[in-house]
Amino acid sequence: MKLLRFLLNKPFLRIDSAIGKISARMARSCDRFILRQCYEDGMKTYIDKVWGWDPAWQDKEFHQSLKTSATYVLENREARLIGYFQLKHADRQSDYLRMLILKPEVQSMGIGTQILSEIRQKAQNHGRTLRLRVFKVNSRAKRFYERNGWNIIADDDPYFLMENPQNTLSINPKQPQ
Numbered sequence: 001m002k003l004l005r006f007l008l009n010k011p012f013l014r015i016d017s018a019i020g021k022i023s024a025r026m027a028r029s030c031d032r033f034i035l036r037q038c039y040e041d042g043m044k045t046y047i048d049k050v051w052g053w054d055p056a057w058q059d060k061e062f063h064q065s066l067k068t069s070a071t072y073v074l075e076n077r078e079a080r081l082i083g084y085f086q087l088k089h090a091d092r093q094s095d096y097l098r099m100l101i102l103k104p105e106v107q108s109m110g111i112g113t114q115i116l117s118e119i120r121q122k123a124q125n126h127g128r129t130l131r132l133r134v135f136k137v138n139s140r141a142k143r144f145y146e147r148n149g150w151n152i153i154a155d156d157d158p159y160f161l162m163e164n165p166q167n168t169l170s171i172n173p174k175q176p177q
Contacts, residue, residue: 017109017110017111017114020076020077021076021077022074022075022076022077022082022111022114022115023074023075024072024073024074024075024085024115025072025073025075026070026071026072026073027066027071027072027073027084031081032063032066034081035062035066035084036059036062038081038083038084038103039058039062039099039101040058041101041103041104042102046135046137046138047135050135050137050158065086065098065099068088069086069087069088069098069099070086070087070088071084071085071086072084072085072086074102074115081103082102082106082111083100083101083102083103083106084099084101085097085098085099085100085101085115085119086098086099090131093127093128093129094128094129094131095123095129095130095131096130096131096132096133097116097119097130097131097132098132100112100115100116100119100132102115112144113144113147113148116145116148117148120164120166124166129163130163130164131153131161131162131163132145132150132161132162132163133156133159133160133161133162134159134160134162135158135159136157136158136159136160137158142160145162148164149165149166150163150164151163151164151165
């Protein structure tokens with residue numbers, strides 16, 4: 001909760017990227033439609049493979065996630081949405097990266113890596129472990145997280161649960177002998 005409280009009260013990140021400056025701000029109610037479209041564009045293929053895509057159920061689930069997760073809009077310097085991410089309190093020691101979606105036109109430019117690194121660093125700075133789940137059928141996302149140092153820690157069908165050991169090791173250092 002400590003990390004999420006911090007994130008709710010401050011701008012989350014600002015990075016220089018291949019496309020210029022990118023910032024993250026808390027989502028507002030006026031962002032719902034464009035975020036929902038970004039969610040569908042990014043997730044429909046995988047959800048359809050796993051359970052089938054039910055638009056009514058997806059709408060309900062999406063709107064529920066906006067209530068239960070801290071949702072950040074990623075914008076370029078012209079304030080155009082390039083993606084979003086969601087963080088959720090998991091337990092006393094960890095937070096959960098619920099969603100990280102970038103629009104296709106800004107993928108494979110190192111932006112996701114920069115954003116993921118910033119999120120992980122913020123968690124580490126607040127003594128939190130950060131975890132995420134990735135659909136098993138989304139091999140591209142799984143490879144992305146693995147390239148960024150994340151390891152599978154559990155098989156949670158239809159997902160893999162992943163954690164970054166850099167985050168865990170720095171939070172729980174070994175005691176000197």
